[in-house]
Amino acid sequence: MTREPFEAIVAEYGPMVLRVCRAVLGPADADDAWSETFLSAMQAYPDLRADSNIEAWLVTVAHRKAIDQWRGRTRRAIPMADLPDPAVSSSDAGVPGAQESELWDALKMLPPKQRQSVAYHFLGGLPYADVAAVLGGTADAARRAAADGVAALRKNPLVRMQQGDPR
Amino acid sequence: MMTTAPPGRDEDLFAPLLTDDSVAQRRLHARLAAAAAEAGILDVAYRTIDSPVGLLLLAATEKGLVRVAYATEGHDGVLGQLADRVSPRVLSAPARLDPAARELDEYFAGQRLAFDLPLDLQLAHGFRRTVLSHLPEIGYGRTATYAAIAAAAGSPGAVRAVGTACAKNPLPVVVPCHRVVRRDGGIGQYVGGSAAKQVLLDLEALTVS
Numbered sequence: 001m002t003r004e005p006f007e008a009i010v011a012e013y014g015p016m017v018l019r020v021c022r023a024v025l026g027p028a029d030a031d032d033a034w035s036e037t038f039l040s041a042m043q044a045y046p047d048l049r050a051d052s053n054i055e056a057w058l059v060t061v062a063h064r065k066a067i068d069q070w071r072g073r074t075r076r077a078i079p080m081a082d083l084p085d086p087a088v089s090s091s092d093a094g095v096p097g098a099q100e101s102e103l104w105d106a107l108k109m110l111p112p113k114q115r116q117s118v119a120y121h122f123l124g125g126l127p128y129a130d131v132a133a134v135l136g137g138t139a140d141a142a143r144r145a146a147a148d149g150v151a152a153l154r155k156n157p158l159v160r161m162q163q164g165d166p167r
Numbered sequence: 168m169m170t171t172a173p174p175g176r177d178e179d180l181f182a183p184l185l186t187d188d189s190v191a192q193r194r195l196h197a198r199l200a201a202a203a204a205e206a207g208i209l210d211v212a213y214r215t216i217d218s219p220v221g222l223l224l225l226a227a228t229e230k231g232l233v234r235v236a237y238a239t240e241g242h243d244g245v246l247g248q249l250a251d252r253v254s255p256r257v258l259s260a261p262a263r264l265d266p267a268a269r270e271l272d273e274y275f276a277g278q279r280l281a282f283d284l285p286l287d288l289q290l291a292h293g294f295r296r297t298v299l300s301h302l303p304e305i306g307y308g309r310t311a312t313y314a315a316i317a318a319a320a321g322s323p324g325a326v327r328a329v330g331t332a333c334a335k336n337p338l339p340v341v342v343p344c345h346r347v348v349r350r351d352g353g354i355g356q357y358v359g360g361s362a363a364k365q366v367l368l369d370l371e372a373l374t375v376s
Contacts, residue, residue, distance in 0.1 A: 043206070
């Protein structure tokens with residue numbers, strides 16, 4: 001069976017998986033999730049079916065790793081683990097990349113389903129049918145969750161500030 | 168139909184997040200390579216080195232050096248062959264190749280006469296492998312004819328097959344097929360091109376003299 005070297009998979013999809021991990025878990029925890037995702041993926045790679053949708057497969061693995069991390073956090077019961085980290089936003093304010101950090105913070109405030117739908121569709125590039133396959137439920141439900149997420153982001157003062165409201 | 172996007176598209180909201188973070192990618196890639204090696208799933212590690220005969224690709228399994236490839240062989244194609252024939256778990260991971268890179272640097276500097284590296288000869292089978300096993304018997308700075316190697320490999324008539332074995336040597340430079348030359352004094356063909364073969368023979372002659 002012909003299969004690309006795994007290096008090519010990392011090069012092609014690494015940036016996408018990092019965006020997804022950052023969106024779902026926040027930038028601070030994204031590195032661990034990315035690493036676990038690609039280590040698992042590399043483990044399973046030789047057995048992956050030749051006609052597999054690599055993007056959707058990687059997002060599925062990342063999704064499971066994110067859930068593991070949430071569970072780990074809950075078990076460790078870190079106080080206020082789901083609140084945006086003020087250290088991250090304030091230290092980045094006013095420097096290049098601050099726009100990004102405010103968006104990551106705003107994403108963190110979304111309920112999980114909305115955050116996941118937004119992350120997998122807009123940052124992972126998956127069509128809603130594939131998002132639904134990852135999350136369970138229908139494509140319509142994934143589309144609605146993503147639309148609700150986008151609407152909430154647009155209302156978030158962090159995002160409105162950085163968008164600068166053109167009109 | 169207008170081709171420009173209407174203002175305020177949902178996608179635009181996320182545009183600041185779509186830039187690639189190459190610093191993070193490099194850091195994460197190095198971390199993955201280390202974790203994969205530790206987990207025993209780094210089936211093929213590779214890196215490239217600069218050399219007087221151009222950019223060389225080095226690849227190693229857990230057993231040892233499995234492939235040295237000249238740029239003229241097409242490094243992407245060689246990595247594809249490794250994925251096919253050894254394992255698709257192929258990753259750029261320099262650490263495993265550090266000893267090979269060091270010994271090759273020493274060789275090209277004229278400071279090393281023989282390689283002391285674990286080799287994985289799984290890409291050569293049968294008679295080709297037998298031929299490769301006899302090549303290190305040709306000492307540094309010396310040459311042997313295709314016919315002499317055929318005789319040493321136990322098949323004096325198989326001169327052409329020796330040529331093929333050398334041309335398909337998965338470990339050129341390290342397994343010294345460049346020391347096999349024609350009976351008429353011509354240097355013969357080489358997997359890295361005859362110019363590269365001449366560079367290696369000149370280097371060894373100069374070091375010995």
